[in-house]
Amino acid sequence: MINPINMEVMKSAVPKKGMYENVLRQFNEAADIVKLDAGIRKILMNTNNEILVNFPVKLDDGTVEVFKGYRVQHNNALGPYKGGLRYHPTVDIDAARALAIWMTWKSALVGLPYGGGKGGIQIDPNQYSNSELERITRRFTYALGDNIGPDIDIPAPDVNTNAKIMAWIADTYCSIKSPTVRQINMHVVTGKPVGSGGLVGRDRATGFGVVKNIKLWAALNKVDLKGKTFIVQGFGNVGYWASHFLALEGAKLIAVQDASATLYNKEGLDPEALNAHATQNKGQVQGFENASVLEAQDFFGIECDIIIPAALGNQITIENCHEIKAQVIAEGANGPTTIDAERELLSRGITIIPDILCNSGGVIGSYYEWLQNKRSENWKLDTVLEMIADKLETAFQHMLEKSEEYKVNWRVGAYAVALTKLEQTYKERGVFP
């Protein structure tokens, strides 16, 4: 599609360091295991489209700044591209590629009719006022033009984006369509406010899914979660809701780390009180009473049973993984564990519930929001959570079966499910000559 402002659509590219290198190494390992068809491997190694937009916005003081926005569309063999938008200084083409590729595997693994996309703006949103963020978001949406759409590419929230930002995107997208079709395009994004076509329960879907996976791990290993201790990195959407649901199982949150502070209390931190504090404190946990403040580097070494990384990628590394004492790591974040760290942790018998399954409750929730919009329906919270749990149980089972079949770890098993599904699709319908 033609895009209004300074857009480049480029074909994909040479692997580089960081999350992008990790995702390709994970892919290649799994592709070797399942003996993926060579042609399909070539297709999946590449991204379909890489969209970079430079767009100007007038700030509150009257000056003009030009922002960089990205949207990478990895693969759409199973359906429209789907995945979040991140507002963070680390957003660049490689980060967007890695995150888009993970979305393709995630959707295939949990059986959604979606491909993978991801993007965002290279920005520290804390430096801008609310009205500046609104103008930045609306300009970004306008710049993306028809590269997004309810049946083309459907963004959703990710780091530093939320329901309000999704509503601005939906409103801007609809406003550039003909008045006769405006309202039927609200499902151009998911994660919207409930009053604007959002799904009851999408807010908690990812954290709910993380805990559903921990419960499946616990049932498999006959572990009683009551009284177990856990620590959470990142106390935003995923971190808070995962803490909320795991505390409901009787487990005890003893440490939290976010971008502002690392807090510890061996008697327990109340997720609800901490969330109420963060809500009043620009989303930050620092300053919360009833906790001691630790050095950031001491976080992963805290004695506990469960670790939930729910912040950025590449946090558990070869440098800090030796300190980890937990039994299980439930990856709420995308790509929190490097490949070398994973190898070391698995050799010590620590279980990792891989991101593409562990945090997939979010995109499953998004799927139900999209479906609800398409059908003009409204579902109740219990129904939504039940549907998410059901898809997760099935995907968890499929991951176990493939891990057993190939005698591989859970991440490779999860990839094997996704790659087999994609291979079957390409083989059934053929590759466009």
Ligand SMILES: NC(=O)C1=CN([C@@H]2O[C@H](COP(=O)(O)OP(=O)(O)OC[C@H]3O[C@@H](n4cnc5c(N)ncnc54)[C@H](O)[C@@H]3O)[C@@H](O)[C@H]2O)C=CC1
């Ligand atoms: N929101 C969603 O539905 C989904 C999110 N995810 C992934 O979960 C992770 C968290 O996303 P959200 O909770 O949505 O973002 P968020 O913006 O709501 O929260 C991010 C949290 O990470 C913290 N953080 C940022 N930099 C940090 C650092 N250097 N050290 C420690 N903490 C840091 C922030 O302070 C904040 O507490 C991301 O990796 C995202 O891709 C995955 C699936 C769905």
Ligand SMILES: O=C(O)CCC(=O)C(=O)O
């Ligand atoms: O809800 C969605 O569409 C995508 C959420 C997301 O960005 C992710 O799963 O990493």
